Amino acid sequence: xxxxxxxxxxxxxxxxxxxxxxxxxxxxxxxxxxxxxxxxxxxxxxxxxxxxxxxxxxxxxxxxxxxxxxxxxxxxxxxxxxxxxxxxxxxxxxxxxxxxxxxxxxxxxxxxxxxxxxxxxxxxxxxxxxxxxxxxxxxxxxxxxxxxxxxxxxxxxxxxxxxxxxxxxxxxxxxxxxxxxxxxxxxxxxxxxxxxxxxxxxxxxxxxxxxxxxxxxxxxxxxxxxxxxxxxxxxxxxxxxxxxxxxxxxxxxxxxxxxxxxxxxxxxxxxxxxxxxxxxxxxxxxxxxxxxxxxxxxxxxxxxxxxxxxxxxxxxxxxxxxxxxxxxxxxxxxxxxxxxxxxxxxxxxxxxxxxxxxxxxxxxxxxxxxxxxxxxxxxxxxxxxxxxxxxxxxxxxxxxxxxxxxxxxxxxxxxxxxxxxxxxxxxxxxxxxxxxxxxxxxxxxxxxx
Numbered sequence: 001x002x003x004x005x006x007x008x009x010x011x012x013x014x015x016x017x018x019x020x021x022x023x024x025x026x027x028x029x030x031x032x033x034x035x036x037x038x039x040x041x042x043x044x045x046x047x048x049x050x051x052x053x054x055x056x057x058x059x060x061x062x063x064x065x066x067x068x069x070x071x072x073x074x075x076x077x078x079x080x081x082x083x084x085x086x087x088x089x090x091x092x093x094x095x096x097x098x099x100x101x102x103x104x105x106x107x108x109x110x111x112x113x114x115x116x117x118x119x120x121x122x123x124x125x126x127x128x129x130x131x132x133x134x135x136x137x138x139x140x141x142x143x144x145x146x147x148x149x150x151x152x153x154x155x156x157x158x159x160x161x162x163x164x165x166x167x168x169x170x171x172x173x174x175x176x177x178x179x180x181x182x183x184x185x186x187x188x189x190x191x192x193x194x195x196x197x198x199x200x201x202x203x204x205x206x207x208x209x210x211x212x213x214x215x216x217x218x219x220x221x222x223x224x225x226x227x228x229x230x231x232x233x234x235x236x237x238x239x240x241x242x243x244x245x246x247x248x249x250x251x252x253x254x255x256x257x258x259x260x261x262x263x264x265x266x267x268x269x270x271x272x273x274x275x276x277x278x279x280x281x282x283x284x285x286x287x288x289x290x291x292x293x294x295x296x297x298x299x300x301x302x303x304x305x306x307x308x309x310x311x312x313x314x315x316x317x318x319x320x321x322x323x324x325x326x327x328x329x330x331x332x333x334x335x336x337x338x339x340x341x342x343x344x345x346x347x348x349x350x351x352x353x354x355x356x357x358x359x360x361x362x363x364x365x366x367x368x369x370x371x372x373x374x375x376x377x378x379x380x381x382x383x384x385x386x387x388x389x390x391x392x393x394x395x396x397x398x399x400x401x402x403x404x405x406x407x408x409x410x411x412x413x414x415x416x417x418x419x420x421x422x423x424x425x426x427x428x429x430x431x432x433x434x435x436x437x438x439x440x441x442x443x444x445x446x447x448x449x
Contacts, residue, residue, distance in 0.1 A: 006343040008058040012065020013350040014357035019070070034067075069354040073179075079135055081185035086161050089190055090118045091125055093198070096152045097136070098206050098311070099213075101238050106188075107141040109148055110181070111156070121194050122155045136181065138163075140188040146197065150206035153199040160187030176358045205308055209234045212309075215449040228257060232434075232442045235259040235310030249416070252405075252423025256434045259310035261319030261365060266435045267306045267443075268323055272299035296327040306443075314349060314356055315365040321345035322369075338373055342366075360415035364408065371407030372400060401428050 093115040100109040112135065117125035139158060141148065148154070163178040163186050178186065189195065213234055217226070227239035237258060248254040255262070275298045279291035303323050307316035322341035329336035346366060349356055356362040401424040412419050420426070 003340060003343045004054075005057055005061050006347045008061040009065045010343070010346045010350050012062040012067075013069050013347075013354045014065075015062075016066040016069035016073075017354045017357050019066075065350075068351070072354065076179060076182070076184075079182075079184045081137075081160050081162050083162065087159065088118070089157055089159050090116060091122050091155060092116045092137070092158055093122070093125075093155050094153070096148050096150050096154065097204075098150065099210055099234075099236055100148055100150070103238075105142065107148065109139055109141070110183070111137050111139050111154075113137055122196070136183055137185045137187070138178065138181075138183045139186075142188065143191055146195070149200075150210050151200070151204045152197055155194070155196050155198060157190040157192050157195060158187050159190060160185040176355050180353055180355045180359075206311075209236075209309060209311070212446060212449070216446060228438075229442055229445070231257045232259065232263070232439055233309065233446045235313055235316075250420060250422075251426040251430075252420035253426055253430050255315075255364065256427075256430055259306065259313065259316055261315045261322075261369070262431070262435065263439055264303050264306055264316050264319040265323065266439065268299040268303040268327075270440075271302040272296060275299070293331045296331045300324055300327055314353070314359065314361045317349055317352070318345045318365050318369070321348055342369060342373060360411070363411040363415070367407055367411055368404050371403055401425075 092111070092113050094111050094113040096109050097112050098110040100107050115125065119125045137158075137160060139156065163183050213230055213236060216229055216233060227237070227241065227244065230236040230239045235258065240257060244257075245254070248257055272295045276291045276295035279294060300323065303320050307313075307320045310316045312320075322338070322345045325336055325341035325344050326338065349362075404427075405424045409419060
């Protein structure tokens with residue numbers, strides 16, 4: 001019943017993301033939450049009939065999910081740039097967040113606004129903000145100088161507009177992406193001598209990622225290897241060329257050049273085995289520190305650190321939550337099935353980001369894990385064995401590639417419009433090479449820089 005309830009909540013969270021409610025989001029959100037509360041009251045009043053209670057609980061959680069997502073949409077609408085400010089030049093003070101994206105034309109970066117005003121120069125700005133202080137805006141800087149770094153505080157003269165865009169088949173829904181990132185306005189920095197850096201900033205996560213990428217930069221910044229190193233160490237795919245992306249798409253291996261759940265799981269598994277082996281061979285180990293428990297804690301921290309390098313992308317969040325559920329259960333002496341970790345991850349991911357259902361990464365990540373759990377026997381079913389009684393690893397590995405390939409046929413057709421027929425064979429060979437060789441070498445290079 002627990003997993004059924006979490007699935008109902010997840011369906012409600014995701015369903016509301018595609019409802020065309022527009023400006024009525026607040027009204028429908030309140031109705032959903034009120035209906036959920038009423039159903040929960042009825043659920044508590046019914047004690048003897050198990051089926052009606054189960055139906056009421058599922059309906060209540062479904063309405064709760066719809067209400068939460070719609071109410072969040074209403075709050076986001078309240079932070080949007082006022083229409084009267086569109087097309088005007090004004091000043092904003094705030095902090096650079098996230099990794100700046102640099103190309104030949106411009107630098108794009110997220111900016112947390114702390115203060116805004118319509119004065120001619122920053123010194124004329126009043127102490128209180130002039131009425132527009134959203135949580136986050138997306139800025140483009142077309143000049144080569146000044147360079148911006150994560151964590152820095154700036155005064156910028158900007159021209160902004162409300163986020164919006166067209167939605168076409170096979171093309172990313174840019175407006176939904178801005179909503180997911182909490183972007184309240186988009187625009188560019190005006191060139192003026194009064195733009196100024198106020199402080200260098202604290203060592204926040206984005207700044208640490210930026211500094212790591214700078215240390216990993218090769219002498220020839222345009223090397224074909226550069227983009228792969230950036231992608232596998234810090235989750236930055238901006239340096240991967242269009243030709244490389246096309247090659248990965250043709251072979252169905254695009255997931256290997258991002259920090260995916262597979263990579264996070266591999267790092268956790270490696271750390272767990274190494275720490276447990278070291279503790280088992282240690283001459284003295286405190287009895288209150290069982291090797292498996294200490295190894296599990298270290299594995300969780302290692303996975304969290306690697307997910308942080310990727311900016312806690314959706315696949316890494318899913319993998320990290322599932323890992324925490326499974327390892328926490330084992331450390332507590334309980335055996336939680338992988339399906340529980342799957343449903344917990346589904347609920348938490350959608351609570352943090354209801355519009356994730358509009359992204360291809362959500363469907364690829366959860367569909368791949370779901371078909372493995374449902375169709376491949378990752379919950380303890382018997383496995384094929386060879387004559388010596390040893391599990392036939394390659395046969396199991398090969399079957400898993402075909403299971404994932406079949407399970408992702410529909411998502412690939414919807415999001416890509418094409419299918420890579422060589423994907424199972426390519427992944428059969430590429431996943432072990434990337435996971436066992438390429439990723440460890442990239443992480444080792446990051447540690448030694």
